[in-house]
Amino acid sequence: MQLNKKTVEDIEVRGKKVLVRCDFNVPLKGGVITDENRLVGAMPTIKYLVENGAKVILCSHLGKPKGEPKPELSLAPVAKRLSEMLGKEVVFAKDDNVVGENAKKAVEAMKDGEIVLLENTRYRKEETKNVETFSKELASLADVFVNDAFGTAHRAHCSTVGVTEFIDTSVCGYLIQKELKFLGNAVENPQRPFVAILGGAKVSDKLGVINNLLDKVDTLIIGGGMAYTFLKSLGHEIGNSLLEQDKMEYAKEMMKKAEDKGVKLLLPIDITYAKQFGENETPIISEGRDIPSDHEGLDIGPKTRQLFASAIGEAKTVVWNGPMGVFEFANFAKGTHAIAKTMSESNATTIIGGGDSAAAVNQLGFGDKMTHISTGGGASLEFLEGKELPGIAALNDK
């Protein structure tokens, strides 16, 4: 695992042109940024570089312009907002080809401590294919490369991997350093007992995660829609609940693996179900693990909440990815809420994988009580699968 990478603090940045790959993939509505968490997350690295006299050249993708300029996906609003947040001008290099005349001139004119933001890297079709031409152009602007975009670290693109082939010094920023420290160490060197909680809709999205975590954890908790495939393969009646028939064999294999390894695998022992999928459906609690054939399981039940909470209570490290039920509906959010609350009250190192669980934890108001909330959905899942992330592997080792 790639935990020991050089950071901005391990290199000389003063007077250097530093290209920083950020994750400025923020939601926009009519040109207005509706959630600026990712901009806030990028601040520590940018501020460090500015304060230490680097010439800071920022770049990022935004949405999916599919290799051509799309004005609604321009990074111009990000430049404006960053300027306000930093109290300092961020020069926007408005080039449809990203590394064009504006970018080159702006970089040429930079003094130490100044900031330039390039246009959306995915305006270039080469970006997501990691084609050398664009990687070289990006590299030609800078002396040093810093990757601080954990959310795209699992993708080998020009601005995450290709560029490192043409710049000698490539290090990580504070955001990636934090992901390595918390998410990376939790999985590789956890304080035990180590409990992982998996939920969400599908087993098929988390095949590798389940398999890898069974090699690492003391207890694996499985809830959410994916639990029904496990319950069905144990012979329970799951009605119309989510089921991946073709993953039942895999579920059995994983239960066998857990048993062989002495890992506790906890599945729901009661279920909150309803007549059908719907926000205003009345929640009904099952006695045990079976529900009536014409009903659908939408959340874990109260006994399961207790069971899962007591496992979390004994843990020293907890990693959670995926909601316990349809948390978007208040009637079926109790399971997800209970996990978030129990984790927030625990003294363990508590880590939330990105994506839906991060959104749920923030939405429920427990965000600031967790040790770490990962900023990458896909990237954090690949980390939990034990895969090497190309955008991290490409950085210089300590």
Ligand code: AMP
């Ligand atoms: P994922 O993207 O795999 O993390 O799945 C998150 C989605 O799974 C959320 O939108 C939840 O509403 C959904 N989900 C969780 N539990 C269930 C369930 N029992 N039935 C249907 N959907 C569920």
